[in-house]
Amino acid sequence: KAGVTQTPRYLIKTRGQQVTLSCSPISGHRSVSWYQQTPGQGLQFLFEYFSETQRNKGNFPGRFSGRQFSNSRSEMNVSTLELGDSALYLCASSLVKGVYEQYFGPGTRLTVT
Amino acid sequence: QKEVEQDPGPLSVPEGAIVSLNCTYSNSAFQYFMWYRQYSRKGPELLMYTYSSGNKEDGRFTAQVDKSSKYISLFIRDSQPSDSATYLCAMTFSGSARQLTFGSGTQLTVLP
Secondary structure, eight states: OOOOEEEOSEEEEOTTOOEEEEEEOOTTOOEEEEEEEETTTEEEEEEEEETTEEEEEOSOOTTEEEEEOTTSOEEEEEOSOOGGGOEEEEEEEEOOTTOOOOEEOOOEEEEEO | OOSEEEOOOOEEEETTOOEEEEEEESOTTOOEEEEEEEOTTSOOEEEEEEESSEEEEETTEEEEEETTTTEEEEEESSOOGGGOEEEEEEEEOSSSOOOOEEOOOEEEEEEO
16 A cells, blocks of 8 residues: 655745645545654644544644645645744544544655855 | 653664564643654654553564553563664543644664
8 A cells, every 4th residue: 555645745935935745645544634844843743634534733823834635636735935934744643433543645855044 | 841752862782682672652632652763864764653551562573561650661572683673652632632642762883
């Protein structure tokens, strides 16, 4: 079974720009979560989507947003990029009923200059 | 104080050693516990998943959860150079949401 895929793998953007990252979950997984990983803060939860609805959101500013499509694929968007947004953005997918483990994709490494 | 504390290491051991990795947590509502392995510049890979207190074994890996002490451990037997990676503990609550809280990760090097 194919794993979680994320595109693009690497991205360089300039301050003030916006960026959209994409995630395709494991087939049959309907929950998609996004995490930000930085050396200083570690892995931090951004938000989770299930059935095209945001179910939970971490402590990040409104510049970070996301959505999920009917095929469970998800995108996250960061507007007005700041230098501090440079990070590895990880997507994780999960089954829903009674299952809590999450499977991560390889991540998108975003560099803001 | 962070909800999940994990010794960042680095930890260096000889090949064949038994490795012990640990996390402590403060929120007693955590019920599901996971260990992930992350190689440099890769996404985390799920190693072990346990529910509530007890032990779980999978090959060379054993996960232990002691909810009374709010303490979880991962043991690696007969460690190999290929085990060199960062190990992250993660935990979550029961319920509908899927939100993992991670430790900061322990960097492990197994020397040949």
